Amino acid sequence: MSAPAARHICNTYYIDTPHPIVQHHIDSFDDLLTRQIPLFIKASNPIKLLLPSEKRSIEIWVGRRDGSHIRYTPPLDELELAVMPNTCRTENRTYAIDVKADIEFVYTFETGAPEVMLFQDIMIAQIPLMLRSKFCHLSALNPDQMYEQGECRHELGGYFIIDGSERVLLSQERLGNNLFYSGSKIYKAVKGEDVVGGETRERGEDRSFFGAIRSASEDGIRKPSSHYLEIPPKPREVDLKEAEEKEITDLGATRLGVSGRIPVLTLPGFKESIPLISVFRAFGLSNDKDIYDTILAGIPDKDRSLYDDMFMQFVLSHDRRLDDDNINDLSILRRTTKTRSIEEVFYNLQVLAFPHIEQDEDTAAMYRKKAYCLGYMTRMAMESAAGITKPTDRDHFRFKRFDVSGDLIFQEFRVAYNDISKAMTLALDTRLHFEERLYSGRNITNLVQRENIGYYWKHYTFMNSLSKSFKGKWGGKDGVSQILSRVSMLGTISQLRRTNLDMDESSKILGARRLHGSSFGFTCPSDVPDGRSVGMVKHFALLTTVSTSSPRSEIASALRSFPHFRPLSTIHPSSWNPSWTRIRLNGDIMGVSTRDTIELYRMLIDMRRKAAISPSVSIAWNRTDNDMILATDQGRTMRPLYREGVTHDQVLSKKTWDTLRAYAFDFVDAEECDTVRISLAPFSATNPSEIHGIFMLSPLSSVIPFCDHNPSPRVCFSCAQCRQGASWFHSNFNKRFDTITLILNSPQRPICETWAYPHMLGRGGCMPYGENAIVAIATYSGYNQEDSVILNRNSLDRGMFRTTYFHSYSASEEMIDPNAKIHTQIANVALNPLYSETVKTKPDKDYSKLDENGFIKLGSHVDENTVLVGMVSPSVDATGVIKGHSDVSLTPKRGQTGIVDGIQVYNLKDGIIGVKVRVAESRGPILGDKFSSRAGQKGTVGMIMPDSDLPFNSKGLRPDLILNPHAIPSRMTTGQHLESMSARIGNTVGSLIDATPFTAQNQVTEYRELLLKHGFEPNGSDMMYNGMTGEMMEMEIFLGPVYYLRSKLMVEDKINYRDTGSRTLLTHQPLEGRSAGGGLRIGEMERDGLIAHGVSAFIQESFMKRSDEHEVLYQPSSGLLDTTQKGEIVTLKMPYAMSLFIKEVESMHVSTYIKTAEL
Known part of the structure; x- marks a missing residue:
């Protein structure tokens, strides 16, 4: 009974959600504009220029003092008319949004009141605009209106247009911020390591142990910083006899078998690793008992003995180090800073250390929170060292975060903004230095005017930087920005939902590549590449979304309203009760629940369901560790689960996605999944439950019929073939000028389809990617050996699998001397009297099909020697005088044939023009072309035989394609047999077949009964006759419709x-x-x-x-x-x-x- 409800959820989600496939990209980009950029600019204010010798200063407040005066202007032209995305494609422009702000300049002087100058609507940046995002012109258009503007009726969005090229940012998988983890690593002795009797400490333990966190503040003003605690290995024990006989240095080992171990900490702002105990004491823990209680907060007294020996080693080794060097803790910290000052020590501890902890006006309270945070990290490292807990599994999805488009652009925006701010202060300081008399005293207010503010604030740097990143390396990484694939609709969808792990492909780290159990429901287990990228490239499942950041203040307020909540700053380490539940919010230990934690948990869940807090908030109660882990950060993968007590009828009664989301299920992340008991059977009365098995698949694997009956490698191969299959990739393809694209001339909707198919390939499945072929599984004539197939020539003559290849060529005039207006010119070199006698044309090239303007005529037949665009280039001497012209006309690539299908002329700057020419080439299947079924049965054409030579059954039916039977046993593609049997039934009764995986049992038995009922052999076989001799063939032949794809890999492109x-x-x-x-x-x-x-x-x-x-x-x-x-x-x-x-x-x-x- 779960299937109808699950199908209702699938249909409702993809019909009601505006951008179901690219929702994660669009939400992230909208969050970038509405939250991240304003918050970052506000946190970066003010930009200061101090003139201490003159006791003057300049403060620059972007967006005014509250940072709220920031506005966005969608793309407009000089006439204030909307610039549409297709215009940017054809004219090789960038589809970008203008970021404008009010900028306040505050001038302060030694005496007198400060002066304020306000500049309104100043352009501060330009950012590429994501299609179908909040500020995109397409977001307000319906499908018919989009079609009129040159877009597809089923435009997905989620990508960018950079210089006319469609670009997509792949989601990047990384280790999450503000998450504690611990483990061990191979210990490497540092230079000058202490020696005990000629033996290094590696003769003891050979691994050191660590606890770490990658901390980042909510405003993102700084890059995440690593906080790393390392506990050195336990050295070799030294007995009394050896201590008396051999000299023992002070740090190698302590006398009489007490090991010397000084844990060290790496913190931002300190040049070297610093002793852990020194940092605790700098945080205000004056005695060892407070440090001990801070580290072991929440550990019952009866279990603390497991930590006592190690803690004693830490303290004794550290104190002996201080005594031997005659130094105190603060001096150790001071000498590791850049300026060797006490002020920098406390700045590093207060501002740079653990920036994810919310700043508090009470410094002592903030230091106590940071001490607890450091203590928790120390305890994790100690438990790893003592073998109490296993190393943290960082491949678990609760440690994963995904940077999608908005997060990636923000990383580049932050770098560019800081560079521009520094360049602005430098330009102001330089101007004041060299023109001191002009801007002395209060005349400094004349330094910046509206006319010259662009000289100081170079807003074009943003677009230059982002364009460079889009076309090259993104933050130093390859493969983040990619050209959007337009081979097939499924290929485009797959790329938009793809994720990439930033790791070297040649790396042999197997753990990161393996399929982790915590990824269930978040990423597809089948849609992964093979080869070097295996396990590194993943694809989001059907209902997976990626969280955006929500205000932590909502959760903080909810916690404070709970009567048994106690803030962390009010808890002394010695008073911590082990029964209390520690509450962490984005890695920040907010406090504890002293009792009735179940009531707090229910209260938060209820608030989330009633939308009192964001639905994307993660609420995980780890009862084993007595921790409640709350998360509001971005980048978490989330998926829906049925709520406990929800029934089948209740789900069917909710007709919209909003009501389903509000009453039927919760969106949970991997952390929350780990702390609740999830029922695999839907509609559990007491626990959350899974919706349906299809929702763990990606868009590509979810459209494969009966994929639960095929081996995993075949599903993987089928996903790869779907990306390469010729299809209708765009409903408005005749208005596009892509470099190379192809369409299938007469695609058909498959008879067997899954629930996801009508939503992936256009509304109602109107963008198919193959054809229903009658397939016989047999050996015939010897031309379909191995992976070869035999095709029916008569079927091909009727248009089956015929494709049209489109090749676009671009030419534009180029300015050589802007002052003299000298540029290359598009012209008919053979007919224009200015050039026909003086310009030497290219030999063996055909200029006869050019019109008087130099453009080839529409509908002309072309080959590799046909000139598409006539163009001449002037030769200019050193004085700027034109000495002559040369022929630089545009011709097709080698082997090109076809018909000129489209010409687009567009204007560029300075009055010059550009042109794009599209050549269409019709191609039918030939020997060597590649075909594949949706079950991953791929093969090449071995022979094309006439209809009269092919076998036929008693009703005269002849196959379109003959597949060798040896392809079946080793590949075990049972799903293809089910597709053929069920499609035969569907074809007979005139109905589509539901081929959704995980929906039914005993399908083979049911289809056999239906075949028998409609007069067919129950196994789907037929007695056939040899088309060449007319003799009955010895064996029954399995025959039926199978949906086949024609691959883009064709002989004509490779020969x-x-x-x-x-x-x-x-x-x-x-x-x-x-x-x-x-x-x-x-x-x-x-x-x-x-x-x-x-x-x-x-x-x-x-x-x-x-x-x-x-x-x-x-x-x-x-x-x-x-x-x-x-x-x-x-x-x-x-x-x-x-x-x-x-x-x-x-x-x-x-x-x-x-x-x-x-x-």
Whole structure:
């Protein structure tokens, strides 16, 4: 009974949600504009320029003092008309939003009141605008209006347009901020490590232990900083006898077997690691008992003995170090700072250390919270060292965060903003220094005016920086920004929901690659690549979303309203009761619940369900550790679960997604999933429960019929084939000018489809990606061996699997001298009287199809020698005078044929123009083209046979495709058999078949009964007759409709040939590569194969006549080439590369003697 409710949820989600597939991208980008940028600018205010010698200063408040006067302007042209995304595509522009703000300049002087100057609506930045986000023009349009603007009726959005190119930012998987973790690592002795009797401390334990946190503040003003605590390994024990006989240094080991271990801490602002105990004492814990209680807060007294020995080692080793060096704790911290000052020590501890802890006006209370935070981290490291707990599993999804588009752009925005701020203060300071008299005293207020504010605040730096990142490395990482794939609709969807782990592909860290159990329901277990990227690239499941940040103040207020909540700053370490529940909010220990924690938990859950707090808040109560972990940060993957007590009828009664979300289920993250008991069977009365198995799959794997009946590798391969399948990738493809795209001319909706199919491929599944072919599984004529298939020529003649390839070519005039208005010009070189007599045209090129303006005529047939756009380039001398023109006309790539399908002319700056030409090429299947079923049964065309030669059944039905039976047993694609059987039934009764995985049992039995009921053989087989002889075939043939895809990988794109052509200057051998008109390389293995075939003349032709045959002078008596010795000289023929090699070794004073047969 769970299937109808789950299907209702699937349909409701994808129909009611505005952007269900790219919701995580759009939410993140909207959060960037509405929260992250204003919060960051406010936290960065004011930008200060101090002039201490003159006792003057300038404060710059961007967005005014409250930081709220920041506005966004969607893309507009000079006439204040909306610039649409398709205009940016065709004109190679960037679809960007303007960020404007009011800027306040406050000038303070030694005497008198400060002066304030306000500049309104100043452009402070330009940011690429995500399509279909809040400020995008498309967000207010319906499908028909989008179609009129050149967009697809089913436009997804979630990507950017940079210089006319569609770009997508892949979600980046990383370790989360403000999360504690611990573990061990191989210990490496530092230089000068103390020696005990000639033995290093590695002779004791060989691993050190650590506790760490990557801390980041909520405003994001600084990059996350690592806080790392390391406990050195326990050294070799030293007995009394050895201590008396051998000299023992003070830090290597303590006398009489008491080990010396000084844990050290790495904190931001300190150049070196600092002693842990010194930091505790700097936080105000004056005695060892308070430090002990802070570390072991929440541990009952009866269990503390496990920690006593280690803590004693820490304290005794640290105190002995202080005594031996005659130094105090504050001095140790001071000498590790840059300025070696006490002020910097306390600045580092108060501001830089643990920035995720909320700043408090009471410094003592804030230090106590940081001490508890450090104590918790120390306890985790001690438990790892003592073997009490296992190392933290950082591959668990509760430690994962995903940076989506808004977070990634914010990282670049933060860097650019800080650079511009520094450049502005430097420019102001420079101007004041060199024009001191002009801006002395109060005249400094004339320094910045509205006319010159752009000189100081260089807003274009943002767009330059972001454009560079979009086109190259993003924050130093490759592969973050990618060109949006437009091969197929499913390929586009897959890329928009893809995630990438920032790790070297050659890395052999297996844990990060393995499928982790905590990823269930968040990422697809099947839709992963093979090869070097396995486990690093993942895809979000159907209902997975990524959280955006919500205000922590909501949770803080809710906690304070709970009567048994006690703030952390009011708790002395010695008074901590082990029964109290520690409450952590984004890594910040807020306080404790002294009793009735279950009531607090229920209260928070109830507030989340009633929307009193954000629905994305994570509420996890770890009863084992007595911790309540609350999270409001961004980047957490979340998925829905049925609430306890929800029934099937209640779900069906909710008709909209908003009501379903409000009453039927909760969105939970991996941390919360780990702390609740989840029922696999839906509609549990007491526990949250799963909705349906299909929701753990990605969009690609969810459209595969009966994928639960196929092995995992086949599902993985099928996902890869779906990305490459020819389809209708865009409903408005005839208005696009993509470099290379293809469409399937007559796609069909599959007979067998899943619940997800109508929502993935356009509304109602109107953007299909294959055709329903009649497939017979048989050996026939020997031309479908291995992975080859036989196709029906008559079916192909009727248009089956015919595709149209589109190639777009772009040309634009380029300005050479802006002052003299000299530029390249689009013109008909052959007909224009200005150039026809003076310009030498390209040989063997056809200019006859150009119009008078130099553009090729629409509908013209073209080949590789046809000129698409006529263009001339002026030759300018040093004085700027034009001396002549050269022909730089645009021609297609090698092997191009087709018809000119579209021409787009657009204007550029300075009155010059550009043009794009689209050539359409119709292609039918040929030998070697690749096909695949949705079960991952891929193969190439081995033969195309006429209809009359193919087998047929008693009703005259002939197959469109014949598949070899050997493809079935080893690959075990039972799902394809079910698809064929069920599609045969659906075709007979005129109905679509529900092929959703995990929905039914005994499907084979049911389909057999239905086949028998409608007069078919129950196993889906038929007696067939040989089309060539008419004889009945010996075996029954499995026959039925199967949805097949035609891959973009075609022979016509890979076949290469050449008779003559260009050669390389160095070796005189043919060029490499198909696009360069190069030849096919014949190496040693090819040579050996040709020798085995006995075609010696062909080998000589390949290595000499068609390659680099060369004549050299040779003296038989000396065996040298080009010698000056006396004697007979003859000519030899050899490859030029051989001659070159001889000359190179002779340049190293190595003579080469050649022996020949009698000449």
